[in-house]
Amino acid sequence: MSSVVHFPFVFAKANILLASGELVTVFVEACLAWFCSIHVKMLDYLFCCLELLQVVFRKPANIWRLCIALPVLLLMGLAMPRLIYFLLFQVVFLFVMSYLKPSWIMEFMNWLNLQRNGYAVKYQTVGDFTYCYAERGRPSQNVPSILFLHGLSASKEMWFPMVTAIPRDRHVILLDMPGHGNSSRRLDYNYSFVNQASRVAQFVITTGLGKKPFHLVGISMGGGVAVAFAATHPRDVTKLSLLCPAGFAEWMKGDYMQDAKKGLLVTDSSWMPINTDEQRKAIPYLFHGAGLKIPKLYSWLAFEIMSMKRDIHGKVSSDLEADVNNKVLHKHITKVEAPTQVLWGKYDRLVHPSGAEVVKAALPASQVHIVENCGHTISYDRPFRAMKLILEFLDSL
Template identity: 30%
Template sequence: MAADLDVVNLFVIAGGTLAIPILAFLASFLLWPSVLIKVYYWYWRRTLGLQVRYADCGGYRFCYSYRGKPGFRPTILMLHGFSAHKDTWLTVVKYLPKHLHIVCVDMPGHEGTTRTNTDDYSIQGQVRRIHQFVDTIHLNRKPFHLVGTAMGGNVGGVYAACYPSELCSMTLICPDGIRHPCETKFDNHLQDLEHSNYSLSIPLIPTTPEEMEDMFRLCSHVRFRIPQQILQGLVDVRLPHNTFYEEVFMEIVSENSRYALQEHLHLINAPLQVIWGKQDQVVDVSGASVIAELLPGCRVDLLDNCGHSVVMEKPCRTARLILEFIILQQNARGGTKKSS
């Protein structure tokens, strides 16, 4: 009852001036939660100083956000995971120094980047597109640091193998594409999907608020309390794209893509950092030891009480680990400047 009185008092104090915007906000939350989610991302991009830009190349358009300018530290290119978007990285960018040049791109077909029926969304196909993006905005004028999570980690690792001269170092966060020796909850789902000839629903492509909540439980060890309206909004935002997500999913679990990272590890010569949540139920943490065995010089950081959604669950820790690794590698190459 006290909360109800607080709301009444707010309207009385606000009077006619604020009543309309407040009502508009409440209406958007109750009736159009998807609009509120888009406004949320827009607000945080502005708050963190990120600007959205488009890069056109041969009729194909990439959408990306960036902050800062190329400087003493290498540029950081960030590749998000399956069915996500560039704003996935906002939680991590928040804890990175503002002078760093950071570029977050929508992966092929995702969010604001061009989607075509004829495009190749296999890991190799996405690698070619990301290289096209890097070339278009001249990101490869000097070696950059690449960060990729989940599907973006698979793409990032294969990118490093195919274009070794373009990277100075790399961070892979819970990357797909590894034959991890221990099965996960998601591996069991995948087996059920294969046995049903993919007639069952895909856990990473929710169609209801309940399925969205199940996806969060699968991807996160930390239990976030998410209001039903927000869950509905998240579903509403994704629903128009679910057919596309199904197409991409079938590509990345196909024989050509499923273990692409592992098949290219021997070609990677850039200094590598691996960050993994110990409680990952999607891609088992045992994949880190597989990478470390094949690339003994890589640095492995395992995070306690953390699942697959590392950038959401441990954003501050992730940002600090990435920055430490970049500075360590730069100092090892002879750049001894101490400022970060």
């Protein structure tokens, strides 16, 4: 399946849908997959069919769902030439809407993911700052809550491929980091690792999450913020999971940064791709997969959404780079008291895997897992493997 695209844009995530038991959602996303396949040469449609078969082989109990969903998909495939004209209006409508506001497509997909996984979107305003987060479950006296911090230019939705593997009785919070998602995005704030950690601390206090120590999980930029938070608020963190954390000097050793400096990638001053073609070239630095193919529609959509937030993400990137140059996290990592786990993609081309050695040197008791067949964005490349390791770590003594 390495040649098939595994991104949030791909609507046909049948393995997750079938596991949820929501047949209506299976049908809706299968239709959307076919809808998009007109433009990406059937990749999404084939992906949906293959995933359905894979799920049944992994879990025979899903056979009855397959019996209902697969014929629908097959009929859609057989009838496609005739239905193209029937749905031409919808296709035009989709592109008109995406042209006017491309984020609507992603927002609709995110809404489906939230509904499917039982999350409620909530807002918390403190002074002039508003936090947006998704929450599922309630705090428990016996099991720590889990707080997830995402990476640069992403949002809380990047965790969906992973968090579907979390038992429903766990209390989970997915936070839109400061300057990202639907949280406040103000250019007059400082978004350094330490300042973002302070904002997270404010969120923890305001929502009452800090009444009991919780498990903190951070990826990339979120991993760096998690380090700063755990160092400055040791009583709040029972355990710490870092997924290829950014912020150490090794960040600059990654292929992306090196190629950008050589001019192989054309970026702006904040290291962001300057156009759709460069965005398309940059995406493989985030994900791992031999023969990885990126649909042009996805590249265009990703760039359009990114462009709308270029100013704020550029500000965040600049503030983070200042911390990297001053080795701020190198000082904070030695102050972390919580048991720490590090997961790093073996083929991470954005943040060099040698960063794991920095964490291990500062925290000798930490667990380090180099994840095979995985790049930087672990939550998409190896979501179930990563979540399995995190849950095992959380449940260990």
